[in-house]
Amino acid sequence: MATIQVYDASRGRTEERDWSPEGLGERPLFRTMKEVVVQYQANRRQGDAHTKVRTELAGHKKKPWKQKKTGRARHGDRRSPLWRGGATVFGPRNTRRWYYSLPRKQRLVALRSALLGKLEDGEVRILEGWKVEQPSAREARKALQACAPEGSALVVLREEDPASWKSFRNFPRVSVRTAREVTAYDLLAHRWLLLQEGSYEVLARRFQAIHRKKTTATGREG
Numbered sequence: 001m002a003t004i005q006v007y008d009a010s011r012g013r014t015e016e017r018d019w020s021p022e023g024l025g026e027r028p029l030f031r032t033m034k035e036v037v038v039q040y041q042a043n044r045r046q047g048d049a050h051t052k053v054r055t056e057l058a059g060h061k062k063k064p065w066k067q068k069k070t071g072r073a074r075h076g077d078r079r080s081p082l083w084r085g086g087a088t089v090f091g092p093r094n095t096r097r098w099y100y101s102l103p104r105k106q107r108l109v110a111l112r113s114a115l116l117g118k119l120e121d122g123e124v125r126i127l128e129g130w131k132v133e134q135p136s137a138r139e140a141r142k143a144l145q146a147c148a149p150e151g152s153a154l155v156v157l158r159e160e161d162p163a164s165w166k167s168f169r170n171f172p173r174v175s176v177r178t179a180r181e182v183t184a185y186d187l188l189a190h191r192w193l194l195l196q197e198g199s200y201e202v203l204a205r206r207f208q209a210i211h212r213k214k215t216t217a218t219g220r221e222g
Contacts, residue, residue: 010129036110051091110184135166151191
């Protein structure tokens with residue numbers, strides 16, 4: 001059981017409550033989190049760096065001077081890597097792709113470990129009574145000042161809510177995700193975690209897939 005701060009948006013008050021979430025494991029698995037973070041970072045690489053080889057350079061293939069009897073080194077054309085403005089040898093090419101995917105259960109384990117680590121560090125806040133009909137940066141600012149006074153923050157919504165997303169989106173170093181799409185990288189890339197009331201239940205249902213047993217064709221669990 002841990003003590004967690006709860007911000008009541010309807011009353012504008014913050015209080016501490018005892019919270020004992022289940023299904024988070026005994027300790028954070030740092031190696032698993034590291035592997036998942038590397039995967040997300042690799043998948044975000046664009047690979048725009050690109051150098052040209054001799055066949056891609058514009059220009060003629062005429063020899064700069066004749067082969068012999070000049071007293072100078074022999075050259076084939078000015079597109080040689082030896083010349084200024086020539087081709088590049090073994091330079092970066094935009095043909096490489098760094099995308100790869102880890103197993104879904106491993107990503108869920110990393111998400112669960114990241115949430116447990118945030119909870120142990122006291123960086124989790126519960127956003128209670130949050131409801132806006134229209135986008136309101138004023139209400140979002142009040143919640144951020146009460147829950148995340150400094151540093152970056154991640155707001156996890158229970159479900160898709162365009163009004164809430166528009167309320168938080170323009171604040172610097174603040175990201176908004178739903179409980180169905182949030183990843184371990186999102187949690188680890190921000191200092192404070194603001195969970196809307198009911199969002200943890202959605203996360204808990206995602207964690208159930210980690211321990212779900214496979215059912216054989218006979219209907220027995222293996």
